[in-house]
Amino acid sequence: MSPKRIPSETIDRLFLYMRGLTCLLREGTCTVSSKRLAEICRVNAAAVRKDLSYFGGFGTRGVGYDVKELMEHLHRILKYDDVTDVALVGVGNIGRALLTHSDFELEGFRIITAFDCDPDKIGTKVGGVTVEDMDHMVDRVRELGLDLVILAVPDSAAPKIAHTLEKAGVSSILSFSPCDLFMPHGIEVTCIDLSMEMARLLYHSRRGNEPAEEVGV
Amino acid sequence: MSPKRIPSETIDRLFLYMRGLTCLLREGTCTVSSKRLAEICRVNAAAVRKDLSYFGGFGTRGVGYDVKELMEHLHRILKYDDVTDVALVGVGNIGRALLTHSDFELEGFRIITAFDCDPDKIGTKVGGVTVEDMDHMVDRVRELGLDLVILAVPDSAAPKIAHTLEKAGVSSILSFSPCDLFMPHGIEVTCIDLSMEMARLLYHSRRGNEPAEEVGV
DNA sequence: TAGTGAATGTGAACACAATCACAAGGAGAG
DNA sequence: CTCTCCTTGTGATTGTGTTCACATTCACTA
Numbered sequence: 107m108s109p110k111r112i113p114s115e116t117i118d119r120l121f122l123y124m125r126g127l128t129c130l131l132r133e134g135t136c137t138v139s140s141k142r143l144a145e146i147c148r149v150n151a152a153a154v155r156k157d158l159s160y161f162g163g164f165g166t167r168g169v170g171y172d173v174k175e176l177m178e179h180l181h182r183i184l185k186y187d188d189v190t191d192v193a194l195v196g197v198g199n200i201g202r203a204l205l206t207h208s209d210f211e212l213e214g215f216r217i218i219t220a221f222d223c224d225p226d227k228i229g230t231k232v233g234g235v236t237v238e239d240m241d242h243m244v245d246r247v248r249e250l251g252l253d254l255v256i257l258a259v260p261d262s263a264a265p266k267i268a269h270t271l272e273k274a275g276v277s278s279i280l281s282f283s284p285c286d287l288f289m290p291h292g293i294e295v296t297c298i299d300l301s302m303e304m305a306r307l308l309y310h311s312r313r314g315n316e317p318a319e320e321v322g323v
Numbered sequence: 324m325s326p327k328r329i330p331s332e333t334i335d336r337l338f339l340y341m342r343g344l345t346c347l348l349r350e351g352t353c354t355v356s357s358k359r360l361a362e363i364c365r366v367n368a369a370a371v372r373k374d375l376s377y378f379g380g381f382g383t384r385g386v387g388y389d390v391k392e393l394m395e396h397l398h399r400i401l402k403y404d405d406v407t408d409v410a411l412v413g414v415g416n417i418g419r420a421l422l423t424h425s426d427f428e429l430e431g432f433r434i435i436t437a438f439d440c441d442p443d444k445i446g447t448k449v450g451g452v453t454v455e456d457m458d459h460m461v462d463r464v465r466e467l468g469l470d471l472v473i474l475a476v477p478d479s480a481a482p483k484i485a486h487t488l489e490k491a492g493v494s495s496i497l498s499f500s501p502c503d504l505f506m507p508h509g510i511e512v513t514c515i516d517l518s519m520e521m522a523r524l525l526y527h528s529r530r531g532n533e534p535a536e537e538v539g540v
Numbered sequence: 541t542a543g544t545g546a547a548t549g550t551g552a553a554c555a556c557a558a559t560c561a562c563a564a565g566g567a568g569a570g
Numbered sequence: 571c572t573c574t575c576c577t578t579g580t581g582a583t584t585g586t587g588t589t590c591a592c593a594t595t596c597a598c599t600a
Contacts, residue, residue: 113557117526121519129503139577146504152559152580159579167565167578184526199423203416204517213522254528256521278528280521286346287363296524298517300421302338304473304497305430307513309334309401311471311495330587356547369550369589376549384548384595 116157120180122147123154127177139170186214193252194220195267196259197227197237200282204256205233217256219246243267244274257281265289333374337397339364340371344394356387403431410469411437412484413476414444414454417499421473422450434473436463460484461491474498482506 126146130138140158144151158164158171164179165171181187194201194217204210205217222228223240230237238246247255255276257264265288268279278294285297343363347355357375361368375381375388381396382388398404411418411434421427422434439445440457447454455463464472472493474481482505485496495511502514 115557118523121523125501125503125516125519129505133504150559155579163579165578168567168576170577184522185529186522188529190525190529199416199420203420206416207518209518210521213518215521215525254525278524280524284342286342287350288346294528298520299342301424301427301430302342303515304427304432305401305403306335306338307495307497308407308432308471311511312402312405312407332587367589372549380549382548385546385597387547
């Protein structure tokens with residue numbers, strides 16, 4: 107269908123450009139060159155041009171890219187318009203952070219319901235969403251026809267809930283618990299493992315400070 | 324110093340292996356083949372072997388890797404032993420999630436202090452750490468000699484605080500707000516942008532469901 | 541002690557993405 | 571209208587990481 111295969115790295119960077127453009131727009135900038143956008147996103151200027159050119163010539167030679175127009179193109183390419191409904195399981199600290207974050211809808215999804223097993227939380231409203239009883243999760247997810255669920259529960263509880271969700275017909279899970287052997291194989295499970303990310307960052311920041319140490323043993 | 328350059332992807336994967344091994348250990352598994360570990364971490368088996376071989380032959384031909392022994396090697400390579408002290412700025416939902424997470428120390432760092440500007444929070448204890456007044460941040464960070472700070476404040480407040488921290492001598496910041504033009508250039512700022520990650524995931528999960536649609540325009 | 545089966549460790553081939561370098565082309569000045 | 575400047579868009583090149591395929595080596599058995 108599309109003439110050339112588009113590298114997955116390109117797609118990932120488009121999200122980055124969108125972020126950068128949002129900042130530029132807030133700042134009142136109307137036009138941006140690939141060089142400037144590259145600086146902001148900390149990538150190579152040629153990469154910016156090549157990435158954008160996969161989708162058509164959005165720029166004007168000698169001038170650059172129109173910020174607003176480019177954002178509209180990316181908006182369409184990244185499907186920020188199709189708002190997808192998702193459910194949240196686990197109204198702990200991370201769950202609450204997600205529920206009270208207001209901009210998700212601008213990026214293409216909406217948390218329409220949340221589940222927890224704590225009786226004190228059930229029935230309360232967090233960020234405009236009423237917390238429902240976890241026991242009703244399967245029925246509700248089926249009823250609402252949800253495809254994607256966000257899992258923000260304690261690590262030990264994650265695999266069991268994930269299996270339940272698989273049975274409920276969910277096709278992908280975004281989990282804040284580490285993926286492990288006990289997670290279901292039939293559906294796509296993506297993990298944001300905060301402690302792994304932190305360990306990674308720390309390792310790299312240490313490397314940065316220790317200029318020339320040997321790496322092996 | 325080291326004979327061969329080690330790909331950064333290899334380092335990143337080591338953290339993944341560590342995760343997988345932790346699960347195997349919990350499960351009571353003593354020995355694991357590259358094939359099995361690759362399945363768990365969803366990577367190629369040859370990659371597992373090659374990655375590990377950069378650091379020496381940890382396995383036994385015909386048998387596999389000893390789970391416990393391999394974990395010890397990775398532990399040392401990834402420097403999980405050097406516990407680094409870090410500060411947290413912003414005791415909102417994400418901040419609280421980080422403070423109450425208990426396993427960070429096992430992965431090489433420790434949040435030893437937290438700052439917030441809300442008088443109701445100052446002086447309270449969250450996850451064993453007392454919240455201090457943001458006004459004292461610079462002095463305290465200097466006093467404690469901290470190098471890495473975690474920033475979990477509203478997006479709009481992030482740039483200003485980041486600049487303040489730069490002046491306080493901090494060398495890297497992990498921010499949960501999007502990096503933008505207003506962030507300092509002198510220090511390393513890494514961002515975990517939850518909403519960007521979610522948008523990415525959503526895009527990919529949609530792609531997964533729509534097998535053969537064209538990509539362009 | 542020799543034979544068998546299994547999984548490692550690794551050179552070579554491949555695939556993919558980053559970068560370079562330049563031709564093409566629009567905008568604005570005079 | 572033409573000339574110059576500037577930035578895009580893109581073929582070619584380089585660099586890097588992934589994957590393959592197999593020789594090597596170990597444990598176990600009889």
